[in-house]
Structure formats: structure tokens, C-alpha cells
Amino acid sequence: DAGITQSPRHKVTETGTPVTLRCHQTENHRYMYWYRQDPGHGLRLIHYSYGVKDTDKGEVSDGYSVSRSKTEDFLLTLESATSSQTSVYFCAISEAGSGNTIYFGEGSWLTVV
Amino acid sequence: AQRVTQPEKLLSVFKGAPVELKCNYSYSGSPELFWYVQYSRQRLQLLLRHISRESIKGFTADLNKGETSFHLKKPFAQEEDSAMYYCALKGGGNKLTFGTGTQLKVEL
Numbered sequence: 040d041a042g043i044t045q046s047p048r049h050k051v052t053e054t055g056t057p058v059t060l061r062c063h064q065t066e067n068h069r070y071m072y073w074y075r076q077d078p079g080h081g082l083r084l085i086h087y088s089y090g091v092k093d094t095d096k097g098e099v100s101d102g103y104s105v106s107r108s109k110t111e112d113f114l115l116t117l118e119s120a121t122s123s124q125t126s127v128y129f130c131a132i133s134e135a136g137s138g139n140t141i142y143f144g145e146g147s148w149l150t151v152v
Numbered sequence: 153a154q155r156v157t158q159p160e161k162l163l164s165v166f167k168g169a170p171v172e173l174k175c176n177y178s179y180s181g182s183p184e185l186f187w188y189v190q191y192s193r194q195r196l197q198l199l200l201r202h203i204s205r206e207s208i209k210g211f212t213a214d215l216n217k218g219e220t221s222f223h224l225k226k227p228f229a230q231e232e233d234s235a236m237y238y239c240a241l242k243g244g245g246n247k248l249t250f251g252t253g254t255q256l257k258v259e260l
Binding site: 070072074079080081082083084087089095097129131133135136138139140141142143144145146 | 158161184186188193194195196197198201203238242245246247248249250251252253
């Protein structure tokens with residue numbers, strides 16, 4: 040398994056509170072991603088990073104921000120959590136270029152009440 | 153724009169029966185196609201990618217550019233194949249676009 044650690048793995052939070060999920064990798068891969076998984080939607084890209092301090096939006100970025108100050112860490116922040124952000128969040132990593140596989144972390148279960 | 157369609161939410165087969173999970177894609181360039189598998193509440197694991205043309209756990213998938221399809225097949229289903237299967241496309245920007253997934257249930 041690729042060296043990807045997500046924390047926390049499970050969290051329950053209240054509507055309106057900020058939440059930060061952390062993804063840590065030991066593979067020194069250039070690309071890091073945050074996806075959310077919801078029934079009927081599969082996995083949808085929230086944000087991704089192609090290098091330290093280089094990030095871009097995915098298809099469902101509203102309400103989320105990210106930061107990458109070190110190669111190994113990619114943080115996802117919900118500025119003010121809403122019930123619609125209850126989901127399973129997966130971090131992923133990859134080297135650049137064609138033919139490189141994208142590897143996934145174990146997921147973070149977030150419930151917003 | 154890139155898009156992946158998996159038309160079946162649930163596919164139920166008997167043990168020993170053939171399996172085909174459908175995947176169609178839309179992409180204007182030259183795509184890379186993948187199949188990922190997710191066992192209950194676990195991480196997604198890479199099952200196959202079209203460029204390697206390998207067989208993993210008895211599964212194969214052939215990229216058909218004419219039909220824009222990348223269907224996943226296995227001749228004889230096993231109980232341990234029960235899982236969620238996702239087809240994914242990597243186009244521009246080194247990003248994966250996923251289909252909505254197909255839950256495979258293998259019954260005894």
C-alpha cells in the first residue's frame with residue numbers, strides 16, 4: 040500500500056464549525072488530491088495540488104479550501120461545515136505523467152450535524 | 153470535458169457465472185482508463201489500467217476506442233469479487249474522473 044495517512048479517520052462536527060482534514064504521504068509524490076465519495080455520485084474531485092503551494096479547484100470546490108506548504112502534507116479545510124458536506128473524504132497521490140497510478144488513502148468519515 | 157458512465161448501480165450474479173461491468177467514456181483526447189475496486193469501507197485499490205493490458209484476479213478489460221468503452225470482464229465470478237467497482241479516466245491535468253460505480257454482488 041502507498042504511504043498515505045489521513046487524519047482524523049472519523050469526525051462528527053456541528054454545522055457552522057471549521058474542520059480540517061489532513062493527508063500525509065511518505066512517497067514524495069508531486070500530485071495530491073482530495074475527493075469526496077457520495078452514494079450515486081461516485082468520487083468527485085474537490086481540489087488538487089501539483090506541487091508545494093500549487094493548487095487548483097476540482098468540480099466540487101465550493102465551501103472548501105486547501106493548503107500545501109510541504110510536499111508531504113495536503114490539508115483540506117471546510118470553512119463553515121454544512122450538512123451537505125457530510126461525506127467520506129479520500130486523499131490520493133500520484134507522480135506526474137502518463138502511466139502513473141493514482142493511489143488512495145483509507146478515507147475520512149465526516150458527519151456534520 | 154471528460155465523462156465516465158457506468159449504467160448499472162447494482163449487478164447481481166451467481167457464483168461461477170460470467171461478469172461484465174460496463175463503462176463508457178467521453179473524452180476528446182487520448183484517454184487513460186482504469187478500474188478501481190473498493191471492498192466494504194476500505195480504500196480504493198487499483199484493479200486494472202488499460203495501458204498494461206494485464207489480468208488481475210481473473211479480471212480483464214479492453215479499451216475499445218470506436219465504442220468509447222472499457223468494460224470489465226471475468227469469466228467466472230467468485231464470492232470474494234463482491235465489491236464496488238469504479239471506472240475512471242485520466243485526461244488532462246493528471247486528474248481522475250470517476251463513474252458513479254457499480255456494486256457487484258455475487259450470490260451463492
